Amino acid sequence: MSTGYTRQFHLLRWLAAPATLLLSSCKPATPPTPWWQNAVFYEVFVRSYSDSNGDGIGDLPGLTAHLDELNDGNPNSTSSLHVDALWLMPIFPSPSYHGYDVTDYESINPDYGTLADFDALVAAAHARGIKIILDMVLNHTSSEHPWFLNSQQGPTATERDWYDWLPSDPYWNLTAIVTSDPWYPLNNAYYYGFFSSAMPDLNHGNADVQAQLMDAMTFWLQRGVDGFRFDAVRYFFYYVSGNTPYVVDQPQTYAYLQQILTTLQSKFPEAYMVAEVWAGESVESTYLGSVQHAFAFDEASAMVGSGQSSASTPIINQLRTSRGYLTQADGGLALTFEAPFLSNHDQVRVMRQLGNDTMAARASAATLFAMPGTPFVYYGEDLGMMGGPNSATTDLDKRTPYPWSSTAPNYGFTTSASGPWYSAPEDAGVDLSDEQGDSSSLWSLYRKLISVRHGQAALSGDDAVVTNTTGGGDGLMALVRSNGSDRTLFLVNYETGWTGPFSVNVSGTPTVVESEGLSGAPSSSGGQVQVSNLAARGFAFISLQ
Numbered sequence: 001m002s003t004g005y006t007r008q009f010h011l012l013r014w015l016a017a018p019a020t021l022l023l024s025s026c027k028p029a030t031p032p033t034p035w036w037q038n039a040v041f042y043e044v045f046v047r048s049y050s051d052s053n054g055d056g057i058g059d060l061p062g063l064t065a066h067l068d069e070l071n072d073g074n075p076n077s078t079s080s081l082h083v084d085a086l087w088l089m090p091i092f093p094s095p096s097y098h099g100y101d102v103t104d105y106e107s108i109n110p111d112y113g114t115l116a117d118f119d120a121l122v123a124a125a126h127a128r129g130i131k132i133i134l135d136m137v138l139n140h141t142s143s144e145h146p147w148f149l150n151s152q153q154g155p156t157a158t159e160r161d162w163y164d165w166l167p168s169d170p171y172w173n174l175t176a177i178v179t180s181d182p183w184y185p186l187n188n189a190y191y192y193g194f195f196s197s198a199m200p201d202l203n204h205g206n207a208d209v210q211a212q213l214m215d216a217m218t219f220w221l222q223r224g225v226d227g228f229r230f231d232a233v234r235y236f237f238y239y240v241s242g243n244t245p246y247v248v249d250q251p252q253t254y255a256y257l258q259q260i261l262t263t264l265q266s267k268f269p270e271a272y273m274v275a276e277v278w279a280g281e282s283v284e285s286t287y288l289g290s291v292q293h294a295f296a297f298d299e300a301s302a303m304v305g306s307g308q309s310s311a312s313t314p315i316i317n318q319l320r321t322s323r324g325y326l327t328q329a330d331g332g333l334a335l336t337f338e339a340p341f342l343s344n345h346d347q348v349r350v351m352r353q354l355g356n357d358t359m360a361a362r363a364s365a366a367t368l369f370a371m372p373g374t375p376f377v378y379y380g381e382d383l384g385m386m387g388g389p390n391s392a393t394t395d396l397d398k399r400t401p402y403p404w405s406s407t408a409p410n411y412g413f414t415t416s417a418s419g420p421w422y423s424a425p426e427d428a429g430v431d432l433s434d435e436q437g438d439s440s441s442l443w444s445l446y447r448k449l450i451s452v453r454h455g456q457a458a459l460s461g462d463d464a465v466v467t468n469t470t471g472g473g474d475g476l477m478a479l480v481r482s483n484g485s486d487r488t489l490f491l492v493n494y495e496t497g498w499t500g501p502f503s504v505n506v507s508g509t510p511t512v513v514e515s516e517g518l519s520g521a522p523s524s525s526g527g528q529v530q531v532s533n534l535a536a537r538g539f540a541f542i543s544l545q
């Protein structure tokens, strides 16, 4: 009678069903140089990006109108960030402002526009060389999704088994993860909603559910989408042993993800897929082989931690730990399995975490682009947005409108007389028009760092070695990135004072590619690179020949 047993039965039924879309005999074909290997992603919350029609809500035409600021297709222009790809947070119909509870996986939220607007966005993005991936929230739907409205009608409803129902509340105690029992009463039964009553979990052991979701993903890929960000993959399956529920990281979850990956890659070999495995690296790394990429949550904490503490220890320790988790059985490295980032829509913005310390933010940004894997920038990080003052307790304050101009009403986000759908003031000068015109702005630094990322082949390689230094102090990190014979040395000083002279235990003739606070040109002798001084929060990307 345990639900976990039922789940296993469903999985077996699914594995035994040859007609299931998830089972394809095609083998995955990976292109020799995937487009995402040296790509920089930009995470966009459409509701807060740009409003095109004056209703106070950001929309797809608003994003389309501002693609040139993201990447105008001219690599030499200094008015464009030159990101390679956009992750759009959910754009499907939803009763919530954030969209992480979907009511239709194959259409566009009317707040954001139409399918025609979406097609126009994809066409305009592709014309500039920008790829687009969509947020796919597969774990659960909205409680207002037609599937759930059907399912809740009773035990004989045609879609009853698409969700999990029990005749009585099992009273799980998940207080370590969520605040209450995730079983909710409705029509004389109880349904499972791990995240909330408004987000009933889909039963992924049901073959019809699998087919529906695969259809939806195929629909978007055929429409030109370049991949997906998979939300909350840890929670796809649960298992109950006795009275003890196990709600994350089940064997069925890994198998299911592998099937999704294999099937989509067989049909769309250039599709990029990155998963939210929001956990420590000991857990996240177990998804290696089940998902294409996973976000590096521990690394984000470590990068921000170095910025907060003025010590390089957090990020150095993390990189060494990563190497342990991401070295495969054959000795090969999988460091590019992880997608590094500083913060995302669920976290207090990095500038607020750093106490509005612009120099620490600059050092953190430089470190982000030195990391192995495909880097993601959360919209507004490029400007140093703080978000609202209640960010620690309110997700809304992490997702405020992008400030385009200091002089236009509503920061140029909307022409609505009643203002934007939500807002929080940013410091003077934290807006695109001011920062585009200032070569020393944080936005201009992001533009330069993205250019460095594109220009240095070593930065898209699979190796990253923290290298010993002599002298330099507690804030210093020396990281050697390599890709075949290409090598780039990254130096960063998280301290609030100068390093003084130091040497790095690496050979090669150094050529500075981009730096801040570097005193003099580095030299080399005796298998070491010598640096005379690096300022507080300074950094350098140095090519080694």
Ligand SMILES: [Ca+2]
Pocket: 051, 052, 053, 054, 055, 056, 057, 058, 059, 111
């Ligand atoms: Ca609008």
Ligand SMILES: [Ca+2]
Pocket: 139, 194, 201, 202, 235, 236, 237, 238
């Ligand atoms: Ca689930």
